[in-house]
Amino acid sequence: EIVLTQSPGTLSLSPGERATLSCRASQSIASYLAWFQQKPGQAPRLLIYDASKRATGIPARFSGSGSGTDFTLTISSLEPEDFAVYYCQQRSHWPPITFGQGTRLEIK
């Protein structure tokens, strides 16, 4: 089973700042990585798939990069609605599909 480790656990930033979230896989997963955003009381929402492709309707301030074992989600300039929990997910070697433990992005 591939383990995904996200860092940091919590990120405290202000609106307008740049956010950088990391996800590391326990072995190479090529580019089979996705990022999800989850707000309280809501289902997760797909942001990025195949490491760097934005899902339909996702603003351009969200971008993904990386391949192999190290991946990054960048939010170029934080909007108030971006404060949420973010999860990475791999579907390279599955089953099982696995998720990271999440990064909480909070307002500073």
Next chain:
Amino acid sequence: QVHLVQSGAEVKKPGASVKVSCKASGYNFATYTMHWVRQAPGQSLEWVGWINSGDGNTQFLQKFQGRVTITRDTSASAAYMELSSLRSEDTAIYYCVRGSSTTMIAVPFDLWGQGTMVTVSS
């Protein structure tokens, strides 16, 4: 409009079973896979299993083998997840999630149900 609509919250006693439904609309149900993902309170996401809605083939996370059944009814455009021998650790929100298409290139995990809260308590 594409949607996945799940059945309502359930409260079950330990040892009982629960069956959660997920009705799809707005797309050709039989040409996509369907996954189930759960989230315990305050925890991350955990993949439970998936079904090929066309041929009914399934796979599950090893820890659920023997306890989980995933089925589908193509005439109703619905998928079902049944979990038996419930214990308190199964208390979670259960989501159905559209997977990949079996007939064309499509983005998996782009469509989620609203979630079904299952509470296991004596």
